[in-house]
Amino acid sequence: SGEGCLCEKLARQHNTRP
Numbered sequence: 001s002g003e004g005c006l007c008e009k010l011a012r013q014h015n016t017r018p
Helices: 006-013
Strands: none
Touching: none
16 A cells, blocks of 8 residues: 555556455
Protein backbone atom coordinates (compact mmCIF):
# COMPACT_ATOMS: atom_id res chain seq x y z
CA SER A 1 0.00 0.00 0.00
CA GLY A 2 2.33 2.71 -1.23
CA GLU A 3 1.22 5.83 -3.07
CA GLY A 4 4.69 5.92 -4.61
CA CYS A 5 4.07 2.56 -6.29
CA LEU A 6 2.96 3.04 -9.88
CA CYS A 7 1.42 -0.44 -9.98
CA GLU A 8 -0.86 0.52 -7.11
CA LYS A 9 -1.69 3.87 -8.68
CA LEU A 10 -2.70 2.16 -11.92
CA ALA A 11 -4.71 -0.48 -10.11
CA ARG A 12 -6.57 2.25 -8.26
CA GLN A 13 -7.24 4.11 -11.50
CA HIS A 14 -8.65 0.95 -13.09
CA ASN A 15 -10.41 0.04 -9.82
CA THR A 16 -8.85 -3.42 -9.96
CA ARG A 17 -8.51 -3.50 -6.18
CA PRO A 18 -11.24 -2.89 -3.61
